Amino acid sequence: MLAFIHAALVAAAAGIYSVARAQTDCDRFFTVQAGDDCNAISAAQNVSTFQLALVNPQIDPLCDNLFVGEQLCLGITGQDCETVHVVQAGDSCTSIADAAGISVSTLLSNNLNVNPICTNIGIGEVLCTANVTIPYDVTSA
Numbered sequence: 001m002l003a004f005i006h007a008a009l010v011a012a013a014a015g016i017y018s019v020a021r022a023q024t025d026c027d028r029f030f031t032v033q034a035g036d037d038c039n040a041i042s043a044a045q046n047v048s049t050f051q052l053a054l055v056n057p058q059i060d061p062l063c064d065n066l067f068v069g070e071q072l073c074l075g076i077t078g079q080d081c082e083t084v085h086v087v088q089a090g091d092s093c094t095s096i097a098d099a100a101g102i103s104v105s106t107l108l109s110n111n112l113n114v115n116p117i118c119t120n121i122g123i124g125e126v127l128c129t130a131n132v133t134i135p136y137d138v139t140s141a
Ligand SMILES: *[C@@H]1O[C@H](CO)[C@@H](O)[C@H](O)[C@H]1NC(C)=O
Pocket: 044, 045, 046
């Protein structure tokens, strides 16, 4: 029982730590408005689907727990991709990379939610198309 409580406290403290850290190092903030969803926010604010989820671990995987007035961080300083492409019907990683003038490997390195054969991108998803590899700290996610 004590071990369980200890583990829960450690987990809670870790959660608070990661949020506080994200807010401290935040490059861009955004306040959720009525009707917003993750893809709409990402497309309007030039933040990739992957980055928005990475920086805001409190958002659930279906993005159905946003609330009006919630403050999101859109990118961590030094790990903030602001060059993006919104996936359209018919897009492939090759076509997106070609249009952005980058390699598919750079595209994949900046969108770690996309599988290596690029079969899991969806219309409306926002991809980072930066021409450099963003040094995402994925261990803190
Ligand atoms: C998003 O990027 C486009 C293209 O670079 C730019 O025109 C637009 O102002 C950017 N929007 C925001 C909110 O940064």
